[in-house]
Amino acid sequence: MDLGGPVTSYNPTKSGTFQDAVVDWALYDTLLNFDTTTGKLIPGLAKSWTTTPASATFTLKSGVTCSDGTALTPVMVAASLRYLLNPKTASSILNDVIGPGNTVRVISGPDTVTLTLAKPWPDLIAGLAHPFAGIICPSGLKDPASMQTKSAGTGAFVSSSEVPGSSYTFIRRTDYTWGSRYSSQGSGSLPRKLVLKVVTDDNTRANLIATNALQIGAFASDAWTRFKGGKDDAVTASQQSDTMLVFNETRGHPTASKAIRLAISQAIDRQLLNKVQSSATGQVLGNLSEPDYLCYDASLSSAIPGSDPGAAGKALKGVKIRIIGTNIIGSSGNSYVASALQAAGAQTSLNNMDNEAWAGDLFSGKNDWDVTILVLSNILSSPVFAGGFFVGPPPPGGENLGAVDNPAAIAAFTTATRSAGAAECGALDGFQKALLSDSDVLPLGTVPVHVVFAGGTSGGVFKGFVIPATIRVR
Amino acid sequence: MLAAVVLLTFMIVRWVPGDPARNILGLTAGPAQVAQVRQELGLTNSIWQQFGHYISGLARGDLGRSFVNQQPIAQMIGQRLSLTAELAISALVVVLVIGFPLGILAGWLQHHGRARGFGFGVATGSSLAGALPEYITGTLLIFVFALTLRVLPVQGGPGFTGMALPALAVGLAPAAVFTRLVRNETVSVLSQEYIATAMSKRLPGIRLILRHVLPNVATSTLTLGGLLLVALLGGTVITENVFNISGLGTGIVQAIVHDDYPAVQGILLVLAVIAVVINLSVDITLGLLDPRVLSKRPS
Numbered sequence: 072m073d074l075g076g077p078v079t080s081y082n083p084t085k086s087g088t089f090q091d092a093v094v095d096w097a098l099y100d101t102l103l104n105f106d107t108t109t110g111k112l113i114p115g116l117a118k119s120w121t122t123t124p125a126s127a128t129f130t131l132k133s134g135v136t137c138s139d140g141t142a143l144t145p146v147m148v149a150a151s152l153r154y155l156l157n158p159k160t161a162s163s164i165l166n167d168v169i170g171p172g173n174t175v176r177v178i179s180g181p182d183t184v185t186l187t188l189a190k191p192w193p194d195l196i197a198g199l200a201h202p203f204a205g206i207i208c209p210s211g212l213k214d215p216a217s218m219q220t221k222s223a224g225t226g227a228f229v230s231s232s233e234v235p236g237s238s239y240t241f242i243r244r245t246d247y248t249w250g251s252r253y254s255s256q257g258s259g260s261l262p263r264k265l266v267l268k269v270v271t272d273d274n275t276r277a278n279l280i281a282t283n284a285l286q287i288g289a290f291a292s293d294a295w296t297r298f299k300g301g302k303d304d305a306v307t308a309s310q311q312s313d314t315m316l317v318f319n320e321t322r323g324h325p326t327a328s329k330a331i332r333l334a335i336s337q338a339i340d341r342q343l344l345n346k347v348q349s350s351a352t353g354q355v356l357g358n359l360s361e362p363d364y365l366c367y368d369a370s371l372s373s374a375i376p377g378s379d380p381g382a383a384g385k386a387l388k389g390v391k392i393r394i395i396g397t398n399i400i401g402s403s404g405n406s407y408v409a410s411a412l413q414a415a416g417a418q419t420s421l422n423n424m425d426n427e428a429w430a431g432d433l434f435s436g437k438n439d440w441d442v443t444i445l446v447l448s449n450i451l452s453s454p455v456f457a458g459g460f461f462v463g464p465p466p467p468g469g470e471n472l473g474a475v476d477n478p479a480a481i482a483a484f485t486t487a488t489r490s491a492g493a494a495e496c497g498a499l500d501g502f503q504k505a506l507l508s509d510s511d512v513l514p515l516g517t518v519p520v521h522v523v524f525a526g527g528t529s530g531g532v533f534k535g536f537v538i539p540a541t542i543r544v545r
Numbered sequence: 546m547l548a549a550v551v552l553l554t555f556m557i558v559r560w561v562p563g564d565p566a567r568n569i570l571g572l573t574a575g576p577a578q579v580a581q582v583r584q585e586l587g588l589t590n591s592i593w594q595q596f597g598h599y600i601s602g603l604a605r606g607d608l609g610r611s612f613v614n615q616q617p618i619a620q621m622i623g624q625r626l627s628l629t630a631e632l633a634i635s636a637l638v639v640v641l642v643i644g645f646p647l648g649i650l651a652g653w654l655q656h657h658g659r660a661r662g663f664g665f666g667v668a669t670g671s672s673l674a675g676a677l678p679e680y681i682t683g684t685l686l687i688f689v690f691a692l693t694l695r696v697l698p699v700q701g702g703p704g705f706t707g708m709a710l711p712a713l714a715v716g717l718a719p720a721a722v723f724t725r726l727v728r729n730e731t732v733s734v735l736s737q738e739y740i741a742t743a744m745s746k747r748l749p750g751i752r753l754i755l756r757h758v759l760p761n762v763a764t765s766t767l768t769l770g771g772l773l774l775v776a777l778l779g780g781t782v783i784t785e786n787v788f789n790i791s792g793l794g795t796g797i798v799q800a801i802v803h804d805d806y807p808a809v810q811g812i813l814l815v816l817a818v819i820a821v822v823i824n825l826s827v828d829i830t831l832g833l834l835d836p837r838v839l840s841k842r843p844s
Contacts, residue, residue, distance in 0.1 A: 077613055077799055079569060087571035161581040163574035171575055219615050234624060235616050236799055237791030271799075275789050278699040282691055424562065427804055430572050431563040434579070447572065456573070468576055 072287035072537060073270045073279075077236040082218035083205035084155050084162040089448070089536070090269075092202040097241055097265065097539035099205025099224035102129050102148075102184075103196060104251040107531030107538055110363035110452055112200055115251050116148065116225065117184075124191035124491040127199070129184050135249045137208035138222060138229040145179035151207045152177045152186065152199075154215075166470075167456055168198030170488060171463065191489045197365070197451040225249070227540040228265055239267040241539075250540050257529030259543035280304075286526040287537055292401065293350060295521035305524045310517035311535025312400065313356060313457065314348070316408070317445045317512060319438060321465070321474045325390050326441045332510035334386035335442060337379040338415040339408060345516040348404035352521075356514035358503050359457040366454060366496035374507035375514065380415055388416035395422045395440040397429035400518045404444055412442075436467035444515065445472065450534055454499050458484055461506055473511070480505035550817040551603065551810075555596055558801075558809045565612045565804040586612055599810065608814075609807035611800075618811035621796065626815065628703060629792035632715060632785065633777045635708045639716030640723050640773060648727025649754060649762065655728065656735040667724065675721035679780045683714035683787035701788030711788045715780040719773050726769060730762045764834050771827030775820045 074090040083095045102117040117129035135143040155162055156175050169175050170192035178185045188195065198204060211223025222230040227250055228241035243263050268285060270276045273294040279285035280298065291311075298304040316339070318326035325331050345355050354361070357372030392412055396405030402423040409421040422440075424432065432439065449456055462484050465474035480502050487498035506512050520535030531541035566583040567574070583589055587598065602609055608618035651667040654660045674682075690710055691699045701711040734740060735758065743757055785794035793812050800808035 077803070079614055085569075087569050087574065158577065159581075161570075161578040161585075163570035163578055165578060166575040167573055216615075234791060235611075235614050235621065236796065269791070270789055271795075272786065272789070275699065275787070278687060278692060279789070282695065282699050284698060284700050425802060427564075427568045427802060428562040430567055431804075434564065434567055434576075466576070470575065 072265065072267060072539075072542070073276055073285055073289060074239070074267045075269075075289070076271060077269060078233075078239060078267075080219050081222045081230055082211065082215055083203045083207065083224075084160050084215075085218075086203045087163045090267075092450070093536055093539065094239065094267065095202040095205045096226070096536070097228040097267075098222035098226045098230060099202070099207070100135075100226050100250070101200050101202065101204050101206065103200040104253075104538075105200055105450075105452070105533050106251075106254050107533045107541060108254045110533070112196065113251050113253070115200070116143070116206055116249070120196060122196055122491070124193070124489065125188045127186050127196050131182055131184065132249050133182065135225050136246065137210070137225055138244065139208065139210055141208060141210070143206070143208065143225055145182060145184050147209055148184050148206055149177045149179035150209070150212055152184065152204075154207065154212055155204055156186075162203060164198060164201050164203045166459070167194060167201070167451060168192075168204065169195065171459075191491075193365075193488060193491065193495055194451055194453050194455050197453055201450055227261060231264075237269055241265040241267070247540075253531050253538070253541055255531065256541060257543040259527070259529065259545040261540070262528075262542055262544045265539060265542070280523055280525050283526060286524070286528045287530065287542070288523050288525075289535060289537065290521045290523065291399075291518075295523055298523045298525065301525070303525055303527065305529065307522045307524070307530075307532045308352060308519050309522065309532040309535045310354065310361060311520040312446045312448045312518040313359070313361065314400065314404065314447075314515040314518060315356070315359065315445050315457075315512050316515060317443055317460070317473045318475075318510070319441050319443075319473045320476065320511070321438050324438070324441050325392060326473075329510055330386050331390060333376055334383040334415070335392070335412060335417075336376045336510050336513045338383035338387060338411050338417075339513065339515075340378040340411070341375075341513075341515055344404060344407050344411075347407045348400065348516060349518055352519045353516040355516045358454075358507070358514055359512070360454045361449075361452070361517060364449070364452040364454060366499045368496070368500050368503075371500065371503050371507065374504050376510065383415040387412060389418065390416075391418045391420075393420050393422070393439065393441045395424060395429060395432060395443045397426045397444070397446055398423055399426040399429075400444075400446055404515075408442065408444065433472050434466045434470075436465065443472075446518065448534060454503065455484075455488060458487075458499070458502055458506075461511060475506070475511045477505055477509050477511055480509070480511070546821065547814075547817060550814060551600070554810045554813040555599060558804075558806045559592065561801065561804065563804045565806065568804050569613065599807075608811040611808050612805045613800075613803050613808070618807050621808065622793065622811055622815055625791060625793045625796045628790055629778070629781050629785070629794060631703060631708060632701075632711055632781045632790065632792060633774065635712035636716035636719070636777045636780070637770075637774055639712050640720040640777075641770075643716075643720040644723035644727050645759070645762075648724040649731050649758065651724070652728040652731025652735065653750075653754070653758075656732050667728065671721035671724045673721075674717050675719075675725075677718055679714050679718065679783045680787050682717050683711070683784055686710045686714055687787070699788070701785070701790040711781075711784050711790060714784045714787065715777055719777060719780070723766070723769070723773065726766055727762055730765050731758060734758050734761045764831065767831060767834070768827060771823055774823050778816060778819065 079091050100116045103112045104115045106113045118132045120129045174189045176187045208223045211218045227247045231240045231242045233239045273292040276288045277294040318332045320327050341355050360367045409419045412419045461475045463469040463471045465471045483498045483501035522532050527545040529543050531538045566579045655664045690697045782794035785792045797812045
């Protein structure tokens with residue numbers, strides 16, 4: 072199968088990229104997993120779990136062994152979690168799992184592991200299902216640098232050899248019996264050898280599949296259509312990223328004014344944008360969530376202003392608007408936003424950048440932009456995760472990209488992060504309503520990835536990622 | 546010259562927008578984690594401290610480690626250089642194998658005023674081929690030989706089958722330029738008096754070409770051949786990406802995209818050294834072949 076770029080490390084706590092996620096899923100197990108069909112949490116290394124707003128207790132499966140043969144014990148799992156959640160480890164998902172500035176205590180029992188947070192945080196268990204929260208075996212914890220080239224997990228595969236930046240070869244574990252049971256699972260057997268080949272260009276990827284040099288490939292562009300209806304090819308569409316329009320509300324920016332933000336929202340036809348951006352294979356979002364996310368509420372979409380170019384034109388005439396965008400989802404969506412605002416009379420400038428430069432600019436605090444399409448891969452399926460970009464300090468000290476200062480939203484968000492169940496969902500509704508009615512964000516659409524399974528392969532896809540343990544060869 | 550390369554590459558990679566630490570951790574990491582990784586990478590030091598560190602490493606022959614995967618840069622270059630060298634040399638073979646026979650034949654026929662259609666064909670064909678950029682040639686070759694005829698793989702790699710298409714993609718355009726050059730040289734050599742003398746002795750055509758024409762054409766085209774090899778190295782960067790070959794070309798693109806400063810610096814430095822070495826060896830070879838180049842006496 073293919074990877075979109077080089078792998079950072081076989082150490083899950085050092086991971087940060089999409090390709091790292093796939094590699095971690097192959098080599099490591101997490102306590103819980105997301106089902107590839109329903110998106111719901113299913114047992115992983117833990118066979119059951121209980122939660123309170125500020126804690127979670129996992130009962131572990133027995134008979135799990137590390138790739139070096141060591142039997143995995145609750146003490147080892149606890150040690151791995153402590154390493155992940157230690158701020159000194161600098162895991163990229165620390166804030167997503169326990170919340171910004173929070174601390175955690177991890178205690179192991181005879182067959183359980185319990186995490187207790189200083190302050191409640193709703194994404195704790197979803198966070199522990201993130202591939203970067205893979206449980207590391209003692210050999211890896213003892214010498215984290217060794218995981219640069221050698222895996223130390225309980226996953227379905229073990230690292231075998233690699234040509235960094237080019238290809239990574241993993242071998243199946245024949246004794247792997249404790250894996251998650253996904254609700255839809257193809258027939259056949261797990262491949263003996265899994266070669267992850269770095270292919271950066273979608274047309275090259277398609278050519279490789281067409282000549283049988285590659286069996287599984289994930290496409291962000293429409294190059295996948297070459298395999299539509301193919302005799303031996305199956306295509307799975309999966310929504311990978313959520314996009315939303317974010318406004319820079321820092322003082323001095325035109326977008327600091329609510330009237331301008333509302334007008335920009337009215338100038339954009341979200342259905343048309345979805346067509347332009349993903350040939351209508353994405354879904355138009357009704358709020359910060361997709362329908363399978365925690366606390367999804369379809370009624371929130373009524374708070375989104377409808378397309379009204381006439382009204383937009385009055386407010387936007389002659390206003391200078393600087394747009395920056397990432398090319399990771401192609402540049403057509405960004406271009407559409409620029410042209411829609413231009414059509415409404417604004418003077419727009421558009422700066423399309425590669426994803427790295429775009430992210431660097433957003434988080435630099437340079438504030439050289441007014442409007443951007445934020446592209447988020449919300450692996451946790453959590454509105455709290457997406458909401459984190461609209462509260463707290465602005466960059467460079469925080470993640471509130473547009474320096475949004477919405478007291479009602481902040482209050483609701485704080486309540487949501489401290490409660491559970493219906494109370495949490497109610498607060499999240501209030502949070503999103505507050506953002507939407509103040510035009511602090513305009514939800515746009517999802518961006519799909521199309522995965523082609525050729526040559527008799529099948530597999531489960533979650534958020535655009537092929538889960539290696541679900542790959543089957545007939 | 547190399548000192549300038551070292552300084553320039555060091556500065557240029559830092560002018561490219563983007564934050565390596567943010568890059569490694571992704572969009573979702575908190576500022577504290579980013580700050581910590583930035584410190585681990587040594588990016589919190591002043592730019593002059595970083596430069597000093599880089600220079601002192603270079604003096605010890607240490608190119609540093611990749612920001613992305615901590616692999617030593619020297620090891621990374623070692624893995625990738627062989628593929629790029631194989632591609633560049635295969636492409637040079639393409640250039641020579643096409644350029645010399647075709648050029649000399651065209652020149653010979655032109656000199657004798659025969660087969661004007663052939664000469665016209667070579668002129669047109671080489672203009673067309675010379676104008677095609679590598680990525681278009683590469684894509685066309687893939688379409689014909691890999692997807693339609695299915696005789697060669699899409700994926701480039703070591704060995705004849707893996708290198709055939711990439712070498713053609715890199716080599717065809719320079720081969721066209723080279724053919725024209727050889728033709729013109731041949732025509733001018735053929736009109737020299739000593740050739741007329743040789744012809745008057747009724748030497749057979751083949752012998753005349755091998756003994757009298759080829760060596761003279763070779764010396765004058767060798768300079769360009771050396772420059773071509775340097776240009777071929779440039780062509781490999783694009784072609785490697787088309788054929789998904791993990792050589793220095795894909796390496797440097799990957800490194801630039803991921804803000805991997807040490808990797809960009811290392812690869813550019815190695816490419817610069819190779820260019821300098823090739824140019825130098827061309828000059829020396831020329832001197833050995835043609836004493837007039839080195840001697841101060843006017844010839």
